[in-house]
Amino acid sequence: xxxxxxxxxxxxxxxxxxxxxSYSIPEEMSxxxxxxxxxxxLGLDLKRLKTGKARLHVGNSAEYxxxxxxxGLLLIKERIDREALxxxxxxxxxxxxxxxxxxxxxxxxxxEIKDIxxxxxxxxxNNVLFEISESSAVIGAKFVLERAMDPDVGxxxxxSYSLKPTDSFNLKLQNxxxxxxxxxxxxxxxxxxxAQEHLSLILTAADGxxxxxxxxxxxxxxxxxxxxxxxxxxxxxxxxTIMENAVKGAVLCTVTATDADEGSNxxxxxxxxxxxxxxxxxxxxxxxxxxxxxxGNLDYEKAQVYEIHLQASDxxxxxxxxxxxxxxxxxxxxSPSINIMSKTNxxxxxxxxxxxxxIFNVHDPDSGENGKVACNIEEHVPFLIKSASKMFFSLVxxxxxxxxxxxxxxxxxxxxxxxxxxxxxxxxxxxxxxxVxxxxxxxERTSYEAYINTLVSTVxxxxxxxxxxxxxxxxxxxxxxxxxxxxxxxPKTGEIILVGEIDYEKANxxxxxxxxxxxxxxxxxxxxxxxxxxxxxxxxxxxxxxxSESMSEDSPINTVIAxxxxxxxxxxxxxxxxxxxxxxxxxxxxxIRTIRQVTDKDAVKQRLTVIxxxxxxxxxxxxxxxxxxxxxxxxxxxxxxxxxxxxxxxxDSITFYLVLALAVVSFLxxxxxxxxxxxxxxxxxxxxxPYHSNLPVxxxxxxxxxxxxxxxxxxxxxxxxxCRTTDSRKSDSKFGRAGSQNVLIMDPSSRGTMxxxxxxxxxxxxxxxxxxxxxxxxxxVVKC
Numbered sequence: 001x002x003x004x005x006x007x008x009x010x011x012x013x014x015x016x017x018x019x020x021x022s023y024s025i026p027e028e029m030s031x032x033x034x035x036x037x038x039x040x041x042l043g044l045d046l047k048r049l050k051t052g053k054a055r056l057h058v059g060n061s062a063e064y065x066x067x068x069x070x071x072g073l074l075l076i077k078e079r080i081d082r083e084a085l086x087x088x089x090x091x092x093x094x095x096x097x098x099x100x101x102x103x104x105x106x107x108x109x110x111x112e113i114k115d116i117x118x119x120x121x122x123x124x125x126n127n128v129l130f131e132i133s134e135s136s137a138v139i140g141a142k143f144v145l146e147r148a149m150d151p152d153v154g155x156x157x158x159x160s161y162s163l164k165p166t167d168s169f170n171l172k173l174q175n176x177x178x179x180x181x182x183x184x185x186x187x188x189x190x191x192x193x194x195a196q197e198h199l200s201l202i203l204t205a206a207d208g209x210x211x212x213x214x215x216x217x218x219x220x221x222x223x224x225x226x227x228x229x230x231x232x233x234x235x236x237x238x239x240x241t242i243m244e245n246a247v248k249g250a251v252l253c254t255v256t257a258t259d260a261d262e263g264s265n266x267x268x269x270x271x272x273x274x275x276x277x278x279x280x281x282x283x284x285x286x287x288x289x290x291x292x293x294x295x296g297n298l299d300y301e302k303a304q305v306y307e308i309h310l311q312a313s314d315x316x317x318x319x320x321x322x323x324x325x326x327x328x329x330x331x332x333x334x335s336p337s338i339n340i341m342s343k344t345n346x347x348x349x350x351x352x353x354x355x356x357x358x359i360f361n362v363h364d365p366d367s368g369e370n371g372k373v374a375c376n377i378e379e380h381v382p383f384l385i386k387s388a389s390k391m392f393f394s395l396v397x398x399x400x401x402x403x404x405x406x407x408x409x410x411x412x413x414x415x416x417x418x419x420x421x422x423x424x425x426x427x428x429x430x431x432x433x434x435x436v437x438x439x440x441x442x443x444e445r446t447s448y449e450a451y452i453n454t455l456v457s458t459v460x461x462x463x464x465x466x467x468x469x470x471x472x473x474x475x476x477x478x479x480x481x482x483x484x485x486x487x488x489x490x491p492k493t494g495e496i497i498l499v500g501e502i503d504y505e506k507a508n509x510x511x512x513x514x515x516x517x518x519x520x521x522x523x524x525x526x527x528x529x530x531x532x533x534x535x536x537x538x539x540x541x542x543x544x545x546x547x548s549e550s551m552s553e554d555s556p557i558n559t560v561i562a563x564x565x566x567x568x569x570x571x572x573x574x575x576x577x578x579x580x581x582x583x584x585x586x587x588x589x590x591x592i593r594t595i596r597q598v599t600d601k602d603a604v605k606q607r608l609t610v611i612x613x614x615x616x617x618x619x620x621x622x623x624x625x626x627x628x629x630x631x632x633x634x635x636x637x638x639x640x641x642x643x644x645x646x647x648x649x650x651x652d653s654i655t656f657y658l659v660l661a662l663a664v665v666s667f668l669x670x671x672x673x674x675x676x677x678x679x680x681x682x683x684x685x686x687x688x689x690p691y692h693s694n695l696p697v698x699x700x701x702x703x704x705x706x707x708x709x710x711x712x713x714x715x716x717x718x719x720x721x722x723c724r725t726t727d728s729r730k731s732d733s734k735f736g737r738a739g740s741q742n743v744l745i746m747d748p749s750s751r752g753t754m755x756x757x758x759x760x761x762x763x764x765x766x767x768x769x770x771x772x773x774x775x776x777x778x779x780x781v782v783k784c
Contacts, residue, residue, distance in 0.1 A: 020108040023074070027082035027113050032075055035065060035111060038098065039072025042107060046072050052100030056109075057341050057361070064094060065111060074109070082113045083151035090115075090153050099342050104356055106388070117156035117209025121148040123217035124275030131317035133224040133265075134193045141230065142172070143185040144311065144321045148205030148215055149276040159208040163201055163219075171203075177237075178307060182321070185219065193223035222317075229260040230318030231268045233310070238324040240292075244300040245331045252283070255290040257312030257320055264315040273309045273321070283308055283326070292324060300330040301365035332370040332419025336362050338427045346432040349403040357383065358395040358429055362415045370419035377413055385413065395429065403433040404464040437469035437520030446526050459494040461516040461524060468519045477515040477525065487512055487530075496528060504534040505569040534571045540612040540622040541567045555594060562592045562626050566612055592626060605629055 023036045039046055048054075049069045056067050066077040086092030094111040123146055130143055150158040161183055163171040168189055174182040183203070199221035206214040233255065240252045259266040270290045272280055282296035283306070292308070306326040313319040343358040364371045375385050375393050382399040395411065409431045416424035441463040463470040473491040476483065486500035487510070496512065510530040517523040543565040592610070606628040613621040 020110070022110040022112065024112040024114060025076075025080075026116050027080050028116060028118055029076050029080065031077065031079060035074035035076060037072060038067065038074050038109070044072065046070070048100065052102060052105065054098060054100050056096055056098055057339075058094070058096035065096065067098065074111075080113055082115050083119065085113065087151070088153060097341070099359070101342060104342060104359060106359065106392075115153050115156050117152055117207060117211075117213060119151045119156075120213035121150040121158045121205035121207055121215040123148050123203075123205070123215055125217065127218045127220060129220045129222065131222045131224050132187075132191060133316045134191045137187050137191045137223075139187055139189060141187040141318075143169075143187070144319050145183040145185050145203055145219065146217065146273065146275070147180065147183055148217075150205070150207050151276075152207060152209065155208040157207055158205055160206050162204045162206070164204070165201065168199060168221075169201060176323075191223045197223055199223070224316060229265070229314075231257040231259040231312040231314050231320045233257045233312060233320050233322035236322050238322065239327070240324060241327045241329060242294070242298065243329045243331055244298040245333060246294055246298060248294055248296070250294045252292045252294060252326060253324065255285070255292065255310055255312075255322060255324070257290070257322075259312075259314045259318070261314060261316065267315055268312050269314070271311050271313070273311045274307075279306055279308050282306065285310065298328050300328045300367065301334065304328050304330075330367045330370055332366055332417060332421070332423055334364055334366050334370075335423040335425045336364040336373045336415040336417055338362055338413065338415055338425055340427070340429075343429065344431070346434050347397075347401070348434045348436060349401040350436050350438070351397060351401060353397050353399055355397045356394050357397065357431060359388070360393055360395075360413070360427075362391050362393065364391075364417050366417065366419060370417055372418045373415050374418075375413055375415040377411055381409060381411060383409070383411055401433055403435045403466070404439060406433065407466075408432045435466045435469055437465055437518065437522065439464040439469075440522030440524055441472040441516045441518050442524050443514075443516060443526040457496045457528060457530070459489075459496065459514050459516075459526060459528060461494070461526075463518050465518065465520075470518065472516050472518050474514060474516050477513045483510065483512060486510070489514065502532055504532045504571065505538070508532045508534070508571075536570055536618065536620055538569045539620045542610075542612055542622050542624045543567065555598060559594045560591050 019042060021036070021038065021041050025033075025035055038044075039049060046069075049067075049072055054067060054069050056065065058065060063078045064076070064080050066075050067073075068075055082092050085094075092113045092115075094113065096109055096111075098107045098109060099105070125146060128146060132141075132143070148158055148161070150156075158181075161171055161173060161181070163169060163185065168187065168191065169185045170188050172184040172186045174184065176182055185201070185203075201219040201221065203217045203219055204214055205216075206212055234257070238253055238255060242250070242252060255270065257268050257270070259268050269287050270285050271287065272283065272285055274280055278296075282294065282298070283292060284295045285292045285308075290312075305328065308324040308326060310322045310324065311319050312322070339361045341359045341361055343360075344356075347355065347357060362373050362375060364373050373391065375387075377383060377385055377395070382397055382401060383395055384398045386394050386396055388394055395413070409429075411429045411431060412426055413429060414424055414426045416422050441461040443459060443461045459474065461472055461474070463472050474489050474494045475491060476487060476489050486498065486502060488497050488499045489495065490497070494514075494516075496514075508531065510532070512528040512530060513525060514528055515523055515525045610624050610626065611621055612624070613619050
């Protein structure tokens, strides 16, 4: 086997057309035979062939050549018959391409098929009969013989003819314009039917191959009488031009041959003598008229010229020959065919411009303008078609891609020829744009507001990226410890959950800074303003601003008995209070006033219960009891308060404050008991000493008592001084300052006035005994 490799590189307009290599092989090589070492000839590494997924784009040549990527060789895939592949066309070659990916590389390969002498010349008929009249067969008469056909070309094709025996006829060869030879048998002596009625000759056709091959045909000659003129064509060559879209039955031309003989010897019959080609199928000639018509479908892309060999013969066997050259004119009857050679189904959105997406080949078998093709795509897409070389195109990016604007493209490539009318073909390429993390998550709003008693609020952010790039998580970005103790956020759903206890009275607004982060670290922030809604969770608190210890019987109407100060920490309606009392209470200032003049029928002691309610839902309240004594003199007031002390009512509900008050009172009681015993002992000792009027006065302070009618807050404590003499029944009293200014006791169960005390004690019965004074449940004992 002899082959030749030619490798060259050329700088083309596009980077991926890297080179071309040519090989020459003989036909009929066995399957698996070596064509060439493509890897070595192109300077490619065998690993590159595997990683680049090397493949051949061979079109109709796919059945003949294959690529062995492991060895980098081109091998024969199927036996190649040059005659079947190219017929008489020379040179005969296979053209295909090798394509590599990642990156895309493109090589052209040409394999020339050399002819071998594998076909012998053959004749269509094994025998041919000539009937020659002895009278018309003059010396020099010509008889056209059938030509032999040899599919081989060059020296392997038909080279010579020989005729044996040569006693009566010689062989004459005449060169034709198409390179073929016209074979004629020439009479060299007169025929004598009486001497030899039948002649048998052998026509041999031989080629020039090694070894030489030949074919034979027997020529039988019957000698007849009388016909001594042969038909003669009016011209040797007829030329006809016809469009390839001509319909069947169309008449191409009419040929004419004349015969000088008369009668049956002058009757001419026409026939087509082509044997090995498809002319007899495509054309028909009328036997008598010589009219040539079309019987098949013309295709310019298959054959551009037909050579029709004609024969005119008379009844005497005399013949003449001519030929018709039929030229087929091309029409635009083929649409361009688009063949995708390599394509990418997905491309990253951060790909640079000029990135090759697809390589495709366009083929239009028409000729001239009908075969010129241009390709384009629709507008408003970031892609462009570039022409790599004749009929090879690439689709490349021309601008930056953005998956968030368009996640995929359906690109319609339309290729049109320049024929009239123009024909086109289209193919739609689907290209997915893969995502990169180029977008930060964005909150739907920059600020959120929420109102809570028990708060559940949701923030939401969107990320234009997809997959893992679009997954976001939420977090509270704050350095304030109180916010982290009160609020928590679900990192997946964005739900802000209240996890601690909130108090409207401490803070009624919170600002929570929320941050959202995607998997790539891109983030956004927003703030949530939380407004706390107040609930009615605080009772009104009552403070006694001012009050009077007594009320005389002649007090005028609207006398202020006491003034209440109310504090409710709640807001809005929850903090607005309403006074309810048996006496008139000022709704705005809390003043308790009389509404009529005191009469004799009125009780000496008046117990005023004031209920303070807010406007919350549900309403909360507090109660304060104000004791008012009506008397003309201060001793009577003291007596009323002393008696009231012994009939004090206690609340059944004991709280922590009550327990604390009882402990304090118990301590004071023990202390006072010790002091009283000490005083008694001291007085007992003094009684042994003679009386002196200027004895020093020993002050005595009684213990404090607490009223447990309310919620546990200690009431005001007052001390009183009473001075008495030995020679007078009159006494003077002086009120001391209150020991404290405390919140008054709340008694929710009190709803009526103070009952009249049934028993009264005289505070002046014993001159030397201590004086007990009571006011609102508190008792003080002094001695002057």
